Amino acid sequence: MKLILILSLLYITTFSHAQSPAKNVVIITIDGTRWQEIFKGADSTLLHSIDCVKDTSLMLQQYWHTDEAERRRRLLPFFWQVIAQDGELLGNRALGNNVNVANLYKISYPGYSEIFTGYADKLFIPNLAVNNPRMNILQWLNNHPEYHGKVAAFCSWRVFPFILNEKNGELPVNAGYESVDGIDSTSDVINDVQNGIFEKNNTRHDMLTFECAKNYLVQHHPRVLYIGFGETDEFAHHHQYDTYLQKIHQADAMIAELWYYLQTDSYYKNNTTVIITTDHGRGGKKSNWNAHGFWVKGSGQTWMALLGSGIPAAGESNKNNQAYQKQLAATVATLLGVQFTTKHHIGKPLAVDSAKEIKTVCANSPAIVSR
Numbered sequence: 001m002k003l004i005l006i007l008s009l010l011y012i013t014t015f016s017h018a019q020s021p022a023k024n025v026v027i028i029t030i031d032g033t034r035w036q037e038i039f040k041g042a043d044s045t046l047l048h049s050i051d052c053v054k055d056t057s058l059m060l061q062q063y064w065h066t067d068e069a070e071r072r073r074r075l076l077p078f079f080w081q082v083i084a085q086d087g088e089l090l091g092n093r094a095l096g097n098n099v100n101v102a103n104l105y106k107i108s109y110p111g112y113s114e115i116f117t118g119y120a121d122k123l124f125i126p127n128l129a130v131n132n133p134r135m136n137i138l139q140w141l142n143n144h145p146e147y148h149g150k151v152a153a154f155c156s157w158r159v160f161p162f163i164l165n166e167k168n169g170e171l172p173v174n175a176g177y178e179s180v181d182g183i184d185s186t187s188d189v190i191n192d193v194q195n196g197i198f199e200k201n202n203t204r205h206d207m208l209t210f211e212c213a214k215n216y217l218v219q220h221h222p223r224v225l226y227i228g229f230g231e232t233d234e235f236a237h238h239h240q241y242d243t244y245l246q247k248i249h250q251a252d253a254m255i256a257e258l259w260y261y262l263q264t265d266s267y268y269k270n271n272t273t274v275i276i277t278t279d280h281g282r283g284g285k286k287s288n289w290n291a292h293g294f295w296v297k298g299s300g301q302t303w304m305a306l307l308g309s310g311i312p313a314a315g316e317s318n319k320n321n322q323a324y325q326k327q328l329a330a331t332v333a334t335l336l337g338v339q340f341t342t343k344h345h346i347g348k349p350l351a352v353d354s355a356k357e358i359k360t361v362c363a364n365s366p367a368i369v370s371r
């Protein structure tokens with residue numbers, strides 16, 4: 001009884017001013033996308049650099065503006081026109097609001113493991129096809145009677161079935177250029193396109209990952225869905241700042257399309273939360289923006305965007321605060337009204353900022369940016 005009371009109080013404290021709890025959660029990650037691009041838009045020095053941008057004048061036309069608010073809106077219109085109005089954005093370090101990975105390594109496998117297991121493992125697993133010994137929130141939910149068969153993951157990077165332990169359970173993880181199972185015509189088209197791709201790298205095109213996920217969403221209505229985009233990190237490693245920006249912009253557009261679907265589908269409308277984040281940051285300088293890892297300063301700096309049920313319309317957080325990626329697993333559980341427990345210690349759920357009043361969601365709400 002005492003425990004129930006404490007848990008109820010914790011829930012009320014954490015989400016006291018929030019909208020109604022979520023029935024469904026969609027988690028999206030955009031691999032290795034820096035907080036600098038999310039909050040400041042395209043970087044002037046890099047945009048002007050012919051080392052990493054092929055057509056600097058066209059890139060400037062698309063993504064540059066002297067006003068920071070307008071600049072970031074050009075890169076991420078959905079983030080700054082919708083999430084900033086109706087949801088919450090964490091990680092603008094210029095405002096003292098910090099988000100970091102808690103793991104030491106600042107590369108993808110440990111980063112995703114931290115997000116989904118809620119634990120910053122000291123055990124180093126490199127970016128290889130090695131099974132994760134830790135239980136993660138997706139696997140745990142899929143083992144839960146209420147969510148069994150209603151959890152799915154679609155990822156661009158082919159290592160995800162190992163990070164999320166597909167082998168050790170029944171959690172379906174479609175990753176890399178793996179075919180989709182559906183017997184509908186969209187699944188046929190997706191499989192035909194995938195089979196026709198001659199050079200299959202470790203990371204599938206994000207648009208294909210998105211189409212796989214969206215088709216599954218429409219056909220099966222999962223309660224918990226994970227979409228892992230990966231091309232941003234690939235192009236950053238290849239020193240292609242122009243394509244890195246285009247991929248961020250493309251991810252924003254796909255998330256906008258997804259949100260529109262969720263908010264116009266009777267199963268998901270007004271009872272679904274979308275959480276968007278990344279697995280690590282990158283270097284903060286012209287010399288190391290492309291890199292990340294233990295030795296790269298700033299590459300542990302991340303961000304989070306939250307929208308939908310249970311999330312107050314607090315906008316861009318300016319609260320002096322430090323959050324960690326390891327808090328997301330418990331946040332997902334709390335949003336769904338369950339408690340994620342496993343053998344390892346789990347980061348506590350995020351205290352979603354309720355300092356500002358919940359704004360009334362209005363279809364024609366004006367953009368917050370100044371022009």
Ligand SMILES: [Zn+2]
Nearest residue numbers: 032233237292
């Ligand atoms: Zn990387």
